[in-house]
Amino acid sequence: MSSNFFYDSHLHLLGLGYIQSMLDLSEFESIEDIVGIRTDKAIILGRGWHQSNFKEKRYINKKDLNRITTVKPVIFTRVCGHVLVCNDKALEIAGINESTPQIEGGTFDYKTGIFTEDTLILINKIVPKPSKEDIKEYFVKGNNLLLNHNVTKCASDDFSTLNVSYELIIECLEELYSEGRMKVNLYEQVNLPSKELLLDYISKGYHIKKFNGFRMGPLKLLADGSLGGRTAYLREDYADDPGNRGIKVFKDEELEKLIYIADSNNIDVAIHAIGDGMIDIVIDSIEKSINKTKRFDHRHSIIHAQLADRLQIKRMKKLGINVIVQPIFLNSDIAIIKERLGEERAKETYLFKTMYNEGIKVGFSTDAPVEGVSPEENIYCAMNRRSIKNPELGEFLPEEKFTYEEAIECYTTSNLWLSYDE
Ligand SMILES: [Zn+2]
Structure with a gap:
């Protein structure tokens, strides 16, 4: 790779470190082998x-x-x-x-x-709460893994990973950076999924506070589920599960309210939305909010946006809504897109290059630990539209391929812009 650094614009740094503390079962080839595991851990x-x-x-x-x-x-x-x-x-x-x-x-x-x-x-809930030192250790492990892949900057969602207060997470980060244990530059995607939590955070002034080595970023909300799990919220039923359209995590008015509270306090939003139905709701909510706040220079984004169709992409461009996408998701998803949506609807999915051509700011990310942190693999999927583990499935919508230069732009300068790190 010719870039000397990468910026991953959506992952879970704490989660990435946390799972290192668990047994890795991914390489086991039989249940018999798993049954042979012995460890002296209490849980x-x-x-x-x-x-x-x-x-x-x-x-x-x-x-x-x-x-x-x-x-x-x-x-x-x-x-x-x-x-x-x-x-x-x-x-x-x-x-x-x-x-x-x-x-x-x-x-x-x-x-x-x-x-x-x-x-x-x-x-x-029976897993004991981690200590402060445990949490700090998980962050350091995540930090080290990123550095091994030349990822020196990231936007990370960490407030909701463990069952602890967001203030404890901020405290851990403050200590880690002042102790010099964290080298990755971090932009926190603040996951505060209720009005009470968000107002608490704002009233304490965290959104404008200056920290050493890291910054507080957009309000991150998880608005629907995943395509693989048939929980992404669709306009119409899943092709392989009639009667199911997925889930909405928030009531529409609740989501709209949270977006407005953030926007009116000069906080951007970064909303996880995968299904076309949820993308409609998120675009509508952002549109209503910016019409009231008149904050037209916002840098709001939709995270994932896999099922955004061409009309939605045009609306997003008009409203200045950016996207944070994961080409590496094609690695697992090529195998299931047509099953979940049918042949026709599948043609209006993962249109990342269409978004780019439309002039939308497209940031690349991995969503690690959902996928691995490797920029090489992510860029491979962006450029080849092919699964690495199932290459026999062929290319998915090959007209959506990025060039190498474009992929590097999405992994560096676009992400810097999205986080005001220019
Ligand atoms: Zn995520």
């Missing part, structure tokens, strides 16, 4: 398993994990982060038995020990 946490890697070709379950231990809790999260499996000891400590009722937004199965989506918290 055994693992991540990254994928059933198609196993020769058994099935999900790992509670019975398998009981073979590791029955006296300590074992919690193994799937590669996607949306599914986990745990043993009987974890269920017992969490207070879950055969008669525990289901909760909204996910499902769990007591017999198999498998939990999905919003039910993950029922199990994850």
Whole structure:
């Protein structure tokens, strides 16, 4: 790569470090091998398993994990982060038995020990809160991983990663930078998903406070889910799941209100929106807000924007809405786009080069640890529109390929502009 640095405009630095503290299950080729794991940790946490890697070709379950231990809790999260499996000891400590009722937004199965989506918290709540030194250690691990890939600047969403207060996260960052333990320049995408939290943050003046080595950035909100998980909010049903259009994390008026509070306090917004239905709602909300605040020089952005169609792209350009996209998502998604949306709708997706040609500011990012932090792999997907792990699937909308120079621009100068780091 000819650029001597990269700027990743959306990832989770704390999350990236945090998962290093868990067992890495991504390389295991059989459930039998996983069952052989032994460790002296009081609670055994693992991540990254994928059933198609196993020769058994099935999900790992509670019975398998009981073979590791029955006296300590074992919690193994799937590669996607949306599914986990745990043993009987974890269920017992969490207070879950055969008669525990289901909760909204996910499902769990007591017999198999498998939990999905919003039910993950029922199990994850038994994991002890990390200490301040733990949190600082996770940040340093994330920092080191980025530097190994020449990523010297990042915009990162860290307030909601662990179940701790946002003020503790800021305190950790202040200490880390003053101790000289962090070298990566950080622009925090402040994830404050309620009016109370956002107003608390503003009333304490954090949005205008100067810090040494890092800065507070846009309000980050997660407005819908993912295409793979069929939780991105669509205008029409999923082709492979009739009756399902995905999820809205906020009520429309709530999202609109949060965007307006930020915008009227001179804070940009960076909203996670993947489905075309959610992108409509986000564009409408930003439009309403800037019509009231008259803040036409904002640098608001939509993170992901995978299903933004050509008309939405034109509206975004008109309103000055920028995008933060992840070409590396094609690595996993090429295999599922047509299944989820059908042949026709798939043609209006991942139009990153169309956005660029339209004159929208396009920032590249990896969303690590959802994908790896490697700029090389991300740029490969931007330039080749091909999956690295499934090259046989061919190119997806090859007219959306970036040139090398354009990709470097999206990975450097565009991201600097998005974060006022010019
Ligand atoms: Zn993210």
